[in-house]
Amino acid sequence: MNEKFIEKGLLSITLCLFFIIALIIVFLAYESIPAFHHFGLIKILSDIHWIPDLNLFGIFPMILSSLLVSFLALIIAVPLSLTTAIYIEELSSIRIKKLFKPIIQTLAGIPSVVYGFFGLTVLIPLIRDYVGGDGFSILAASIVLAIMILPTIITLSQDAIRNVPFEYKQASFALGSTHFQAISKIILPAALPGILTGIILGLGRAVGETLAVLMVIGNVNQIPSSVLDSARTLTSNIALEMCYAMDIHYHMLFVNGVVLFVIIVILMALTICIQHKWGC
């Protein structure tokens, strides 16, 4: 009797996870439907002007900026994190390997607002003085995001590299390959699914980051024409306007949220596809 009670109790706790997701989806949908109803999906996605006072709510520039900033962050972060992961797992001594663990943890633990603050006080003056523009730019945001997603990609790539069966490496050595040949021809290809998962998760984090980006990107709502332009992402738009949005404007911010949610779900589906295809 007691055992049954415990089992039922634990089951209901587990179902919480599902109910939370369901609640989030229901409330996002419920609050965004008036806006979809009012403007229609096509107009919302294609209109390039977001001027709440004139009842213009197009989110295309924000989608574009969000994706642009995140991909740029990946371009900066992926080479560095991959080579770092290879260094830690394959080339460093055990002592250095042990040293890296808390370093990566700290990098992951520093609050995103602190990264944003660092970008605001260091990167922006640097960009203004040495690259051009007024500093508040897509470039600054991508650098901040790149630093933030480093630990995610490094940790997952490390796991993937570590999980390559040792026999593969032995076989490669037995056939006469050097250590670096083994890394590039055997270990990296075998670890690719895990590394890709790490990169996609990093991308998801970059798309979803709010305040760190908001602090350095300038938040001018426009279609950016260069990386030195200011822009506004989906996330920062919500954070900036939520405090005073009314009526249809308020509902439009939930449309922002829905679009973000859809992007994240697509990225999730991609990782699941990767895991299924390679069977891991």
Place this chain on the structure above:
Amino acid sequence: MDLVKKIFFTLSGIITVAILLVIVSYILINGLPFIDFEFIFSNPVDSGRSGGIFPMIISSLYLLVLTALIAVPIGVGSAIYMTQYCKSNAFVNFIRFCSQILSAIPSIIYGLFGFTFLIMFLKLDWSLFAASVVLAIMSVPTIFQVSEISINSVPGELVEASLGLGANKSQTITSVILPSAISGIFTGIILALTRAISEAAAVMYVVGSTFTVPLSIFDAGRPLPLHLYILASEGVSLDNAYATASILIIMVLIITVFSNYCLNRYQNKIEGL
């Protein structure tokens, strides 16, 4: 040629470390001079232009404890159910999928959800309680995933031995499985809670924003990261922003060092037995 490659890879490792060192030391060098006893234990004056950050530290501590109280039972409980009781593979995969989605949802969406569900729908006041509900929802998937992995890696022989000695299932869980998995579960909890108290975007629309010391969990508060965000983005006070950022970094450093130390000690103890 291999030497060049080795130098190249080593260099990228050094760059990663250098990035961390530059950020941490830059913030600390600029912030530490402003941190003294008074800064930590006094209220902000003139909306944060001067004075201290005592109410923000208290708010963050409230959030840390409350979030743990809500998230740990749900995270660990569901991990126990999934690994020990659940017999349906489809259900396991489904719940795992739910938790993956939960951990991928951006924090600002949790903020939106918290605002419309807790504040507008349930009519809760802006409070530390509402904020910790949002943070707990964000923390559950991490705690759940890490606990599931560490419970699954408890050797089957231990469980069989316990059952063979006549212990029933719940006794086995509490006296065999959980103690052997505790170091992993602990890591997951620390990881999740570090993220929870570093979060500003998810709580900015549910926590309110006051300068007074919160007395109960139903008072409004202003956690440290949110305070830093407001100080920096509204240009209130750069010096106080550096000092607040330093406090946050010191907090993360302490948590990381302390949890690693505990884990090492615990693992040594287990291996020593």
